Amino acid sequence: MAGKLPQENIDEQQLTVGKMKRKAVGVPGILHSMEVSLNQMGPLRTAQTLLRVNQKDGFDCPGCAWPEAERRHTAEFCENGAKAVAEEATKRRVPPSFFAQHSVTELRGWDDFRLGQQGRLTDPMFLAEGSDHYVPVSWERALGLLAAELRGLADPDQAIFYTSGRTSNEAAFLYQLMVRGLGTNNLPDCSNMCHESSGSALTETIGIGKGSVSLEDMYKAELIIIAGQNPGTNHPRMLSALEKAKKNRAVIVAVNPLPEAGLMNFENPQTVRGLVGGGTALADDFLQIRLGGDQALFQGLGKVLLEEQRSPGSPREGRVLDTAFIEAHTTGLGGYLAQLEAAEWADIVTATGLTEAQIRATGARLIASNATVVCWAMGLTQHKHSVATLRDVVNVLLLQGNIGKPGAGVCPVRGHSNVQGDRTMGIFERMPSEFHDALDAEFSFASPRPHGYDTVAAIEAMRDGLARVFVGMGGNFVRATPDSDVTEAALANMSLTVQISTKLNKSHLHTGRQALILPTLGRTERDRQAGGEQRVTVEDSMSAVHASRGRLAPASENLLSEVAIVARLAELLFSTDDGGTRPGAPVADWAGLAADYSKIRAHIANVVPGFEDFEAKIDRPGGFVLPHGPRDSRSFTTDSGLAHFTANPLEYPKVPAGRLLLQTLRSHDQYNTTIYGKDDRYRGIKNGRRVVFVNQADLDALGIADGTVVDLVSEWKDGVDRRAPGFRVVAYSTPVGCAAAYYPETNVLVPLDSKADISGTPTSKSVVIRLEPPAV
Ligand SMILES: Nc1nc2c(c(=O)[nH]1)N[C@H]1C(S)=C(S)[C@@H](COP(=O)(O)OP(=O)(O)OC[C@H]3O[C@@H](n4cnc5c(=O)[nH]c(N)nc54)[C@H](O)[C@@H]3O)O[C@H]1N2
Numbered sequence: 001m002a003g004k005l006p007q008e009n010i011d012e013q014q015l016t017v018g019k020m021k022r023k024a025v026g027v028p029g030i031l032h033s034m035e036v037s038l039n040q041m042g043p044l045r046t047a048q049t050l051l052r053v054n055q056k057d058g059f060d061c062p063g064c065a066w067p068e069a070e071r072r073h074t075a076e077f078c079e080n081g082a083k084a085v086a087e088e089a090t091k092r093r094v095p096p097s098f099f100a101q102h103s104v105t106e107l108r109g110w111d112d113f114r115l116g117q118q119g120r121l122t123d124p125m126f127l128a129e130g131s132d133h134y135v136p137v138s139w140e141r142a143l144g145l146l147a148a149e150l151r152g153l154a155d156p157d158q159a160i161f162y163t164s165g166r167t168s169n170e171a172a173f174l175y176q177l178m179v180r181g182l183g184t185n186n187l188p189d190c191s192n193m194c195h196e197s198s199g200s201a202l203t204e205t206i207g208i209g210k211g212s213v214s215l216e217d218m219y220k221a222e223l224i225i226i227a228g229q230n231p232g233t234n235h236p237r238m239l240s241a242l243e244k245a246k247k248n249r250a251v252i253v254a255v256n257p258l259p260e261a262g263l264m265n266f267e268n269p270q271t272v273r274g275l276v277g278g279g280t281a282l283a284d285d286f287l288q289i290r291l292g293g294d295q296a297l298f299q300g301l302g303k304v305l306l307e308e309q310r311s312p313g314s315p316r317e318g319r320v321l322d323t324a325f326i327e328a329h330t331t332g333l334g335g336y337l338a339q340l341e342a343a344e345w346a347d348i349v350t351a352t353g354l355t356e357a358q359i360r361a362t363g364a365r366l367i368a369s370n371a372t373v374v375c376w377a378m379g380l381t382q383h384k385h386s387v388a389t390l391r392d393v394v395n396v397l398l399l400q401g402n403i404g405k406p407g408a409g410v411c412p413v414r415g416h417s418n419v420q421g422d423r424t425m426g427i428f429e430r431m432p433s434e435f436h437d438a439l440d441a442e443f444s445f446a447s448p449r450p451h452g453y454d455t456v457a458a459i460e461a462m463r464d465g466l467a468r469v470f471v472g473m474g475g476n477f478v479r480a481t482p483d484s485d486v487t488e489a490a491l492a493n494m495s496l497t498v499q500i501s502t503k504l505n506k507s508h509l510h511t512g513r514q515a516l517i518l519p520t521l522g523r524t525e526r527d528r529q530a531g532g533e534q535r536v537t538v539e540d541s542m543s544a545v546h547a548s549r550g551r552l553a554p555a556s557e558n559l560l561s562e563v564a565i566v567a568r569l570a571e572l573l574f575s576t577d578d579g580g581t582r583p584g585a586p587v588a589d590w591a592g593l594a595a596d597y598s599k600i601r602a603h604i605a606n607v608v609p610g611f612e613d614f615e616a617k618i619d620r621p622g623g624f625v626l627p628h629g630p631r632d633s634r635s636f637t638t639d640s641g642l643a644h645f646t647a648n649p650l651e652y653p654k655v656p657a658g659r660l661l662l663q664t665l666r667s668h669d670q671y672n673t674t675i676y677g678k679d680d681r682y683r684g685i686k687n688g689r690r691v692v693f694v695n696q697a698d699l700d701a702l703g704i705a706d707g708t709v710v711d712l713v714s715e716w717k718d719g720v721d722r723r724a725p726g727f728r729v730v731a732y733s734t735p736v737g738c739a740a741a742y743y744p745e746t747n748v749l750v751p752l753d754s755k756a757d758i759s760g761t762p763t764s765k766s767v768v769i770r771l772e773p774p775a776v
């Protein structure tokens with residue numbers, strides 16, 4: 001029996017604020033996840049499903065992209081992984097009768113929580129122009145309609161194909177081939193809003209946009225710096241790795257505006273100690289940094305290293321920097337050192353809100369360490385100067401030769417479980433020319449070379465009338481993107497919007513003149529095709545590729561796999577009536593590929609470096625690890641063949657008096673735009689989401705009492721007041737001037753053109769706001 005469905009939107013009147021927690025996971029976490037699972041799936045399915053997560057021949061956890069530990073035992077699931085699985089494996093359904101009962105206008109009034117909790121989509125649905133109700137439609141008609149719209153475009157660049165990071169390698173590869181076959185590179189993805197800054201900074205400096213550490217390196221590290229990441233909520237399995245590192249005597253430094261529970265202390269439910277309480281204190285040092293102060297911090301650390309290196313008579317003189325590594329493998333040191341000398345301590349202290357002594361103490365930790373890893377996530381990637389910040393992270397690691405040696409390296413911790421794999425498969429609006437060359441040779445066509453739109457550019461194009469068709473391969477575009485009102489209006493300009501989805505969300509309700517919902521299989525489900533039962537593959541945050549095989553009966557008989565949807569659409573687009581290929585289209589046996597995914601893998605093996613012998617390699621337990629020059633052999637795939645030090649002028653956000661800088665972040669009970677529940681347990685919030693965390697000193701200065709309800713109004717150079725109404729003020733441990741509130745409710749505040757230099761990522765962690773009495 002599935003549990004009770006929410007009949008109403010979250011009632012913020014019920015919200016309570018308790019004490020924040022210092023510890024993550026432990027028994028309450030397990031109990032909580034069981035509760036969510038039982039509620040969604042019932043006892044039998046809960047047991048069947050959770051036992052299969054991340055097991056040999058089971059399915060890959062759709063929760064996050066943290067790698068699996070070597071030995072998989074049945075308890076290798078975490079609280080939030082279990083919740084992600086329960087959301088997909090739920091017994092609740094959204095059948096055609098649901099749409100007959102509820103109009104689009106009515107559903108627009110439902111919040112994300114209530115929409116998502118309705119369950120799995122079961123049938124393709126069509127919203128005709130001028131209609132307020134979706135009606136069932138056959139797959140033939142739905143795909144026929146989409147193909148006709150696409151073929152009717154004056155220019156293929158009028159179509160936009162978004163991807164979210166749960167899509168398998170096989171589906172992603174086929175999708176990008178179909179899109180490029182159509183003639184466009186308009187392939188924005190969730191990565192544009194996520195780790196794009198990491199990709200930009202790493203590709204430039206070390207030649208490859210992926211992390212350089214393995215789990216083994218985490219265990220061997222002497223120092224692990226975790227900056228801008230909340231693993232207790234968003235990557236809970238990472239805590240086990242940190243616990244192990246800690247046992248091996250690693251020092252852990254947490255850099256965060258908030259004292260996040262998981263960073264401070266961890267009770268591992270899989271050990272007796274965790275079950276009986278106590279747990280492991282994780283972070284040795286906590287640097288409570290101001291929002292956007294990380295570039296300054298790393299420049300400060302660089303200064304400390306340099307000073308010690310040059311300090312006459314010190315035992316460390318001349319031995320702090322790894323000069324052999326620097327000489328053999330890097331270029332650009334001079335420019336970087338000049339920037340370090342130019343950076344003033346006074347600025348560094350202002351930017352970070354830390355004392356010089358604190359930064360020097362962390363510098364001493366670096367000097368004492370022979371193997372340092374830096375981990376990061378959205379706290380570092382979603383600022384205007386994120387690429388510069390991450391270049392400066394790389395600079396500090398390069399100084400001590402901390403790339404390509406055991407226990408050391410860069411570790412951008414990815415979000416969606418296959419976001420890294422999707423990029424490897426070509427989901428990118430600007431793939432390098434070698435990829436295009438290989439793709440063209442494999443499928444005998446000429447893929448388009450001009451760059452396509454990224455996420456922000458896609459919204460601008462829709463807003464400005466340059467696009468007509470939008471297709472979303474997963475995700476929830478309208479809620480994940482910035483400037484919600486602008487994005488909703490942009491989508492309304494489309495002739496047709498299409499969402500390939502597992503669950504109901506707001507992107508089904510903010511549509512073009514016509515809309516389609518194409519329901520698809522999730523990763524937990526059996527995928528049976530003409531050629532038998534299929535498996536798919538995914539790539540984790542540490543470049544390991546492995547197979548995933550769903551076991552549950554599909555949520556409905558009328559679902560198609562993502563691969564099947566793409567293949568059928570491609571046939572309509574590219575095949576002639578007699579089964580041939582239209583002139584100029586990629587030559588592929590689309591039906592054959594959909595029947596047997598190993599044939600897709602054979603193409604991938606020919607196109608994407610590192611996938612030679614693909615099929616055999618995924619038969620191995622645990623799969624295989626993709627090559628990574630810097631990690632494997634200190635070979636840097638930059639133009640010069642060397643790692644690049646870079647000189648980056650110091651930047652940090654400057655906030656006018658009386659204003660606060662807002663970061664938009666995740667609660668413990670959500671997966672991006674999918675809201676699992678109403679609590680943020682570790683931060684002490686219950687039964688509501690509209691809260692804004694503010695330092696007590698700011699409240700005093702603003703004359704606002706803890707618990708007051710205010711509107712958040714963002715300020716931007718365009719002079720437009722963007723307003724998010726009705727947030728309860730919560731006095732909280734965050735640096736002065738730095739506030740926090742949950743995404744996606746606050747996306748309305750992020751201006752579309754407020755984005756990171758170079759990477760174009762919306763500045764979701766850096767929004768200038770003022771607090772106002774409620775407008776109504
Ligand atoms: N359960 C669950 N798991 C998830 C997700 C989810 O929503 N729910 N989302 C997935 C996805 S797609 C992603 S990308 C990841 C996201 O994982 P995170 O990046 O951990 O997610 P956020 O909640 O955005 O948290 C950002 C963290 O950075 C800190 N921070 C903010 N600004 C700054 C700053 O300027 N400097 C520093 N040093 N710290 C800062 C915040 O206080 C917070 O701790 O998680 C993935 N896993």
Ligand SMILES: Nc1nc2c(c(=O)[nH]1)N[C@H]1C(S)=C(S)[C@@H](COP(=O)(O)OP(=O)(O)OC[C@H]3O[C@@H](n4cnc5c(=O)[nH]c(N)nc54)[C@H](O)[C@@H]3O)O[C@H]1N2
Nearest residue numbers: 164194474475476480500501502503505664672673743764
């Ligand atoms: N303000 C603010 N905005 C942000 C962020 C932030 O920190 N602050 N974070 C950004 C980040 S890091 C990210 S990654 C994006 C996330 O952006 P998205 O990836 O677009 O959003 P999700 O909420 O993960 O998408 C959830 C939907 O995906 C569909 N889905 C789930 N599983 C599958 C599947 O297997 N196949 C298919 N086809 N569909 C599936 C379901 O219908 C579900 O409703 O948001 C970004 N936006």
Ligand SMILES: [Mo]
Nearest residue numbers: 194195415416
């Ligand atoms: Mo993400």
